[in-house]
Amino acid sequence: MPILTKAEFDRIRSRPPGSTFTLMVDFGRRGVTVHRQPDSALLDGRHRLGLDAKIKPKSCYLLEQEEIMPLAFFDENTNIYYKLIPTRDWPTISFSSVPMHRRDSPRTDTENKLRILRPRGRLLDTCMGLGYSALLGSRTAREVHTYEIDTNVTGLARVNPWSQEAFSTPSIHCHQGNIAAAIEKFPSRCFDSVLHDPPTFTLSPDLYSDVFYAALKRILRPGGTLFHYAPRYKMTHGYDFPAKTQRRLRAAGFTDCRLFRKEGGILCRR
Numbered sequence: 111m112p113i114l115t116k117a118e119f120d121r122i123r124s125r126p127p128g129s130t131f132t133l134m135v136d137f138g139r140r141g142v143t144v145h146r147q148p149d150s151a152l153l154d155g156r157h158r159l160g161l162d163a164k165i166k167p168k169s170c171y172l173l174e175q176e177e178i179m180p181l182a183f184f185d186e187n188t189n190i191y192y193k194l195i196p197t198r199d200w201p202t203i204s205f206s207s208v209p210m211h212r213r214d215s216p217r218t219d220t221e222n223k224l225r226i227l228r229p230r231g232r233l234l235d236t237c238m239g240l241g242y243s244a245l246l247g248s249r250t251a252r253e254v255h256t257y258e259i260d261t262n263v264t265g266l267a268r269v270n271p272w273s274q275e276a277f278s279t280p281s282i283h284c285h286q287g288n289i290a291a292a293i294e295k296f297p298s299r300c301f302d303s304v305l306h307d308p309p310t311f312t313l314s315p316d317l318y319s320d321v322f323y324a325a326l327k328r329i330l331r332p333g334g335t336l337f338h339y340a341p342r343y344k345m346t347h348g349y350d351f352p353a354k355t356q357r358r359l360r361a362a363g364f365t366d367c368r369l370f371r372k373e374g375g376i377l378c379r380r
Contacts, residue, residue: 111157111172111173111174112135112136112142112153112154112157112172112173113135113136113137113170113171113172113173113181113269113270113271114135114159114165114170114171114173114178115137115165115167115169115170115171115196116165116166116167116169117196118133118134118135119159119163119165121133122144122146122151122159122161123161125144125146126146127146127147127148128146128147129145129146130143130144130145130146131143131144131146132144133153135153136271137196137199137200137201137270137271137272139271139272140271142154142157143155149161149162153173156175157173157174157175157176158175158176159173159178160176160178163178166180168195168196169181169182169193169194169195169196170182170194170195170196170201172269181193181194181266181269182194183262185262188260188262190205190206190262190313191204191205191206191207192204192205192262192263192266193207194266194269194270195209197211197214197215197216198214198215199215199216199217199218200215200216200217200240200242200272201216201240201270201272202216202240203239203240203263203266205309205310205313208309208310208313210239210240210309211242216240216242217242220242220243220246221246222373223243223305223307223337223339223373223375224243224246224247224250224305224337226337226370226373226375226377227247227303227305227335227336227337227377228250228303228335229247229250229251229254229302229303229305229335230250230251230252230302230303231251231252231253231301231302231303231331232251232252232253232254232255232300232301232302232303233247233248233251233253233254233255233301233302233303233304233305234254234255234256234301234303234304234305234329235247235254235255235256235257235305235307236256236257236289236293236304236305236306236307236308236317237256237257237258237259237289237306237307237308237309237314237317238256238257238258238263238264238267238276238284239258239263239267239307240263240266240267240270240272240273241256241267241273241275241276241277241282241284242272242273243256243305243307244256244276244282244284245273245275245276245279245282247303247305248279248281248282251281251302251303252281253281253283254281254282254283255283255285255301256276256282256283256284256285257285257286257287257288257289257292258284258285258286258287259286259287259288259289261286264284264286289317290316290317290322293322293325293326293329294325296325296328296329297329298328298329299328299329299330299331299332299334300329300331301329301330301331301334302330302331302334302335303334303335303336304326304329304330304334304335304336304337305337306326306336306337306338306339307337307339307375308339310341311341311351318355320358320361320362323358323359323362323364324362324363326362327362327363327364327380330380331380332380333379333380334379334380335377335378335379335380336359336364336377336378336379336380337375337376337377338355338359338375338376338378339374339375340352340355340356340369340374340375340376341374352369352371352374352376353369355376356369356376359376359378360378363380364378364379364380365378365379365380366378366379
């Protein structure tokens with residue numbers, strides 16, 4: 111089942127009827143053969159795309175046989191509208207219109223955080239999301255444990271071609287559950303590095319609490335490093351959320367707390 115965006119749809123429509131060509135789909139991960147017909151296109155001989163379909167520019171679509179389905183939905187239980195959004199490289203996910211990465215390049219966004227953290231040994235990725243941090247972290251860390259509380263997010267990650275490797279890499283252990291509860295059962299000093307990149311404070315206030323910060327310090331080995339995502343929350347109202355988070359991490363016992371405003375995070379040591 112190929113994933114298409116408006117860019118691929120427009121390429122198909124621009125080709126003359128009767129032509130056959132290769133089209134890169136799945137955010138550039140693979141190519142399919144397209145037979146352009148007068149009012150439709152046949153992809154890989156079995157997925158038919160009607161060329162009168164209404165395709166929005168900031169959406170992703172799954173094509174299955176003759177049905178095209180947007181990768182976006184509302185869940186009444188969480189009261190969140192989930193959406194996979196295309197970018198110039200890896201797609202991002204939004205929660206009720208709030209993107210979980212910088213939209214210009216989720217890949218660069220993730221690479222910048224890990225460049226600062228430089229994970230090693232055993233890495234805890236507190237919030238899996240689409241799994242990008244776990245994947246890139248596994249390049250230098252010996253073992254990665256990543257947690258995701260929301261089954262809707264995990265479902266989108268399993269569909270996203272750029273996330274699927276996170277579920278098959280032997281050194282990455284994907285856990286479905288609440289890290290705020292799970293961390294209380296971890297042995298002390300069991301991780302060398304922690305990447306704490308939670309959703310916004312509004313969605314997950316417990317992951318910004320002093321109780322959780324104390325737990326993060328407890329499970330880190332001496333000399334271990336923590337990178338804490340620090341969004342520019344309410345900055346336009348004069349509220350310096352990153353600086354306040356930096357002070358609270360120091361109060362929790364972390365040392366050498368350095369604020370990286372451009373990358374949107376704080377690096378500190380146990």
